[in-house]
Amino acid sequence: MDLTFIVALVVVLALFFDFTNGFHDTANAMATPIATGAIKPKTAVALAAVLNLVGAFLSTEVAKTVSGGLIREGEGGIQITPLMIFAGLIGAIVWNMITWLLGLPSSSSHALFGGLIGAAIVGAGFQAVDYGVVVSKVLLPAILAPVIAGTVAYLATKLAYWITKRDESASSPKRGGFRYGQIFSSSLVALAHGTNDAQKTMGVITLVLIAGGFQAAGTGPEFWVILSCALAIAIGTYSGGWRIIRTMGSGLTEVKPAQGFSAESSTASAILASSHLGFALSTTQVASGSVIGSGLGRKGAKVRWDTAGRIGIGWLLTLPAAGAIGALAALIAHLGMVGVVIDAVAGAAVIGLMYIVSKRNQVGHDNAISDVDQAGEIVKIKRKKKRKATAKKRSKQQAELSADGPEPAAAETARVGATKNHEGTDEGAAR
Amino acid sequence: MNIDWLAFLIVAVATLVSALFVVGSYGLGVRLLAVAADAPETRRPAYRGLAYLSFAVAAVAVGYGIYLIVPAFH
Incomplete structure (x- = not known):
């Protein structure tokens, strides 16, 4: 099989994954400011796109160790082949598209990890995966991230309301001032997302370039990789995952400016703190936890637990489901060139089908938060x-x-x- | 299995402190602006100045956070 062809295919797929990651996660930063009317929907996604682009250039620390030891590499372990990465990416992309269609904010990184794990198991057996690392680096953070972010957002919302509480005699509490703050806090979340998530794709492309022998082992991502990943995630962000924005902005709880500001501050703090201290929390899980926490923190705000439950089930399924699709793709890919072509065609067909289905009930910038917007x-x-x-x-x-x-x-x-x-x-x- | 509980604790505390600090200082600014609107004419500039100071404190805290995550600055 032509190695160059496979590597080129993986690069294209990785960039497409980056694109899906972008529009899947626009909601994390921009759902709450759109919901409160702090920023106009189109301006919000443009702002998020630019900040994702900038964020992608800020740091490439995470990219250097993308698989994070999940898959035993090198001596005593297995050889990661471009084929495995190819199959893993198909699993991640297909799952990202499914959750987008359902409007579920699921973790793109979990989809990526799941796909890679599934493909590695098929390619090299169950001993290929370091399950201890899976638990400590993926599963445990998945539980703790929303809890930490939710608790902090709850307390921050309480603080925001307590600090701005005024006597009955005062003309008004004027909490609308938080709306301006939201422009900055949500920008910070978008920036954090760029530094975090664009790097995962950079890591994957670098991994496949090294595996294919096009780049020396142990080197960081090339400049063209950084540039193309930054562009892919920015374009994805700009195209906007309106379905997920709807879920995050109005499906979980109705968001007021003071709440939105508190939720975004908590999200940004959690992401920045965790990435600075060297382990990646899922941006999506942190943001969802924050929105729920801020809903609990405001008196009279209701949290829709059925939506939260639906999201939770999505999270539980992400890793195994992406893994299963990745494993299936890996099985087919082992047929050789024919298998790879079948994979590529089937993947494209599934994505195309979902796109067509999505057209039936389109969610765009004009109607994403229409309920809340119009009600307001x-x-x-x-x-x-x-x-x-x-x-x-x-x-x-x-x-x-x-x-x-x-x-x-x-x-x-x-x-x-x-x-x-x-x-x-x-x-x-x-x- | 090697779980780094300390790292989780550090992340939790860092998140809590930074989020509450930013929300607290910005919220104080919002409150002071509202107070300024109700205050007698003579004391209005003072309240407003304090409000902008609070916003500035929040902005500096955010700037410091960005400084921390960009390796190029270190």
Whole structure:
């Protein structure tokens, strides 16, 4: 089999995976600011794309050890072949497409790990995988990441509401100020995502270049690899995973600016802290945990646990499912050149099919958070109208009253006070 | 199996401290801006200045976080 052909195919596939990773994870950074109206949907994905691009160039530390010892490599272990990586990538991409179609924010890194593990098991048997590392580097963080991020987001939301709480006499709590903060906090999440996730693809491409003998072992990613990965994830981010944005932005809980800011700060902190300390938490799991935590932290906010449960099941399935698809692809690929072609064609067919299915009920920037958005607008318009209506009514009544004679001025002021109070609480609830 | 529990603990504490710090300082700024709006004319600039100081503190904390993750800066 032509090695160059396989390597080229893997590079293309890896870049496509990077693309799916981008649009799959746009939601992590931009679902909450879109939901609160801090940033317009199209601006948000453009901003996230640029920051992912920048983030990809910031650091290449993670890329140097992408498989993270999951697969026993080198002496005493197995030889990772380009074919294995090829099959693993097919597993990861197909699973990413399935979860996108279902609108589930699942971890792209788990899909990648799962696919590679599945392909490695088929290629070299069950002893190819270091299960201890799987538990300590993949499974345990998968449980702890959302718990840590959720707890922190819960506390941060409490803090945000406590610190901005004002007396009844104050004109308003003015928590809308958090909306501007969200622009920065969500940008930070996008940047963190770029430094984290683009590198995984850089690592895969470098791995296959080394395995194919095109690059010396132990060297970092080449510049063209960094550049193309950065571009792929940025373009993917820009195309926007609106289905997942819908789930994250309004499916889990309704997000207010103060909550959004707290959730994004927690997400960014968790990702940056963990990547700085050398182990990768899944961006998706951290972000989902934060959104749920911030929902629990605001009084009166409801968390939709059925959606959360659906997401949880998606997480449980990601590793084995991507692994199974990767294993299947590896089995077929072992037939030789024919197998590789079958894999490529079947993979393309599945992706094309899902794209066609997705067209049936399209979710785009215009309707991703439409429910929340429209609800918010309707409420605002109504409130304005109501206010005008009550003002009109009041002046009419006043006119009638004054026509009747200078009757109970006290009652009138009391009524005005009551309406004012009512509007005050209304506004507070809206914020 | 070798599980690095200490690393998880460090990540948890670092996340908690940094997120609460950023949210706390930004939230203080939001509150001070609201206070400034209600304050008498003479004291308004002082509150507003403090509010912007709080925002600046939050921004510096974020900048430090970015500084930490970029190896090129070290």
